[in-house]
Structure formats: structure tokens, C-alpha cells
Amino acid sequence: MKRFSILILTALFLIPLCLQGxxxxxxxxxxxxxxxxxxxxxxxxxxxxxxxxxxxxxxxxxxxxxxxxxxxxxxxxxxxxxxxxxxxxxxxxxxxxxxxxxxxxxxxxxxxxxxxxxxxxGCRFMGKAHFKYVKFLRNAEFANTSYRDEALFKYTEFSGPVDFSRSRFEGEANFKYVKFPNAARFEDAVFRREANFKFATVDTDADFRNAEFRGEANFKYTKFFGSAFFNGGSFYRLANFKYTKFSEKPDFDETEFAGSTDFKYTKVQGRTWKHFR
Known part of the structure; x- marks a missing residue:
């Protein structure tokens, strides 16, 4: 009985420690x-x-x-x-x-x-994540992060490679006007609301393989100067590539377009999109 009481007291002592996190x-x-x-x-x-x-x-x-x-x-x-x-x-x-x-x-x-x-x-942002106009003079690593609210990277300047792979955006993901001078990694990312890359520029490779776009995917006026990978991705609402420019043929193999698409005035290697469909 005494031993049983000691075990109970020990368990009661450990419960608060477990709850503290x-x-x-x-x-x-x-x-x-x-x-x-x-x-x-x-x-x-x-x-x-x-x-x-x-x-x-x-x-x-x-x-x-x-x-x-x-x-x-x-x-x-x-x-x-x-x-x-x-x-x-x-x-x-x-x-x-x-x-x-x-x-x-x-x-x-x-x-x-x-x-x-x-x-x-691997971080979780429970509030806003505002990096508007920020300058990253070296590498920026945001892999496997989750954003409950707005992720604001509008006008952000990156100098090295950027990694948002496996990240989850519950609010709007705003990368409007961003210049990516090196690789931009968004493979396996999930965008629950609008993914806004309007007027963004990617100087090397852009990797959106297996990305999931639940809201509008806005790549209007975006310029891709390297390879652009969207293979295996899913677009559930508007996939907006109007006026987008690709220096190389983009990879849309096994990509699901469940919503509407807009490739009007899209250019691939200087030619209209219809030549590459």
C-alpha cells in the first residue's frame, strides 16, 4: 500500500512537468x-x-x-x-x-x-509574420514553417538562396515584388489562401514541386529567368499566369488544375503560351 501511494504521488508530481511543454x-x-x-x-x-x-x-x-x-x-x-x-x-x-x-x-x-x-x-508563427522591405544580406531559411496569419514578404530583398519548402500558409502569403537572386524553394508548400507572387522575379530556379494552392495562385507579371518546376502541384482555384514570362519551358507534368487558369499573354522563351501546350 505504501509503495502504491508513493507511485501515485510521483505521478501527480510529474503531470505538471509534462503539461509545461x-x-x-x-x-x-x-x-x-x-x-x-x-x-x-x-x-x-x-x-x-x-x-x-x-x-x-x-x-x-x-x-x-x-x-x-x-x-x-x-x-x-x-x-x-x-x-x-x-x-x-x-x-x-x-x-x-x-x-x-x-x-x-x-x-x-x-x-x-x-x-x-x-x-x-520548423517554426510556427501564431501571429503576423511581417518582413516587408526587409533586406537579407545572406541566406534566409524558412523551411517547414507554418503561418496562422498573414505572411508578408512584399518588397523583401533576398541575397542568397531562399527556402520555404514544406511550409504551410494559413493566411495570405504575400511575396509581391520580391526579387529572388538565387534559388527559390517552395516545394511541398501548402497555400490555404492567396499565394501572391505578382511582379516577383526569380533569377535562377524556382521550385514549386508538389505545392498545393488552395487559394488563388497569383503569378501575374512574374518573371522566371531559370527553370520553373510546378510538376506534381495542385491548383484548386485560379492559376493566374497572365503576362508571366518564362525564360525556359516550365514543368507542369502531373499538375492538377481543379480551378480556372489564365495563361493570357504568357511568354515562354519569347513565344506565346499556346506553342508549348
Whole structure:
């Protein structure tokens, strides 16, 4: 009986430990690491609070248009917020927004520049993920990530290869006007809402093999200067390739088009799409 009681007490002690889950890190602690010049490296932790990279101390004014528009009380100041250390998150959960861009209505605009490699591998973004206008001067790794809200990468500048393979986008995935100077990997990605790559440019290979587009796939005016792989993919709504330009013949082998398609004015190697159907 005594032994049985000890087992019960031990089990009751262990239950709270099991329920605690992963360790928690406050978002502001990460900004402190960056300000102190220390690498950011976390695995299997939960980030609590809004992680705002525009809050770093290292910033400089890059443009001030207030002087010209001052008499109208308009214009803005644009700041560059510089993150000079490697940033690495593996299998982490971000409970709140992750922000690397800020605009307070034509006053101050804050854009983040990452000088070293940035990794968000296997992470879950429970809030917004805003990387609009961000500059990644080295590699950017977002493989196997999931986004519950909007994933905003509009006007983002990448310098190295970009990996979003096996990622899941529950909200809009906005890559409008993005320039991919190296390989862009989106194979096995799932887009539950609109996947917006309008006006994007891919200088080398674009890999969308086995990708699933549940909302509109918007590749209008997109330019592919390398190989473009869509084989094995699924388009459940509008597959919009209007005005898209392919420098090489794209691969649509075993691709499912369950919704409507628009290849009007699409060009492949300088010729209209109908020559390659």
C-alpha cells in the first residue's frame, strides 16, 4: 500500500512537468541579445510577446522627406534597423507577432537589415509574420514553417538562396515584388489562401514541386529567368499566369488544375503560351 501511494504521488508530481511543454523566452530578451552583439540561437522554445526587430538600438536615418513637405505637415523619416548577428530559431513557436517592418502613417518608417544568416526552421508563427522591405544580406531559411496569419514578404530583398519548402500558409502569403537572386524553394508548400507572387522575379530556379494552392495562385507579371518546376502541384482555384514570362519551358507534368487558369499573354522563351501546350 505504501509503495502504491508513493507511485501515485510521483505521478501527480510529474503531470505538471509534462503539461509545461517547451521553455518560454520573452521577446524583449532576444532584442537585448542583438543589442549586446550576441548571436540569437534558440531551439524548441516558445517566444512570448511581440518580437519586434525594429526595436534594436542599431539604426540610422536613410531618408528624410519631411523638409520638402514640411509646410504641409507631410513626409516621413525612413530608418534602417541593423541586425548584425546570426539569427537562428529551430522548432520554435512564436505566440505573438514577429515584426521586421513598421510604418506609422507617413511619419517614421522602420526597415530591418539582417547582415548574417537568418533561420526560422520548423517554426510556427501564431501571429503576423511581417518582413516587408526587409533586406537579407545572406541566406534566409524558412523551411517547414507554418503561418496562422498573414505572411508578408512584399518588397523583401533576398541575397542568397531562399527556402520555404514544406511550409504551410494559413493566411495570405504575400511575396509581391520580391526579387529572388538565387534559388527559390517552395516545394511541398501548402497555400490555404492567396499565394501572391505578382511582379516577383526569380533569377535562377524556382521550385514549386508538389505545392498545393488552395487559394488563388497569383503569378501575374512574374518573371522566371531559370527553370520553373510546378510538376506534381495542385491548383484548386485560379492559376493566374497572365503576362508571366518564362525564360525556359516550365514543368507542369502531373499538375492538377481543379480551378480556372489564365495563361493570357504568357511568354515562354519569347513565344506565346499556346506553342508549348
Amino acid at each position: 517547451r521553455d518560454q523566452v520573452r521577446a524583449e530578451e532576444i532584442i537585448v541579445l542583438i543589442d549586446n552583439g550576441q548571436p540569437v540561437d534558440f531551439r524548441d522554445v516558445e517566444i512570448v510577446g511581440i518580437l519586434d526587430f525594429t526595436g534594436v538600438d542599431d539604426r540610422r536615418l536613410v531618408r528624410d522627406s519631411r523638409s520638402f513637405w514640411g509646410f504641409l505637415n507631410q513626409g516621413s523619416r525612413v530608418y534602417e534597423c541593423r541586425v548584425r548577428v546570426p539569427v537562428r530559431f529551430i522548432d520554435c513557436v512564436f505566440q505573438d507577432d514577429v515584426l521586421a517592418y513598421y510604418n506609422d502613417r507617413n511619419r517614421d518608417v522602420l526597415n530591418v537589415v539582417f547582415y548574417e544568416n537568418v533561420t526560422f526552421e
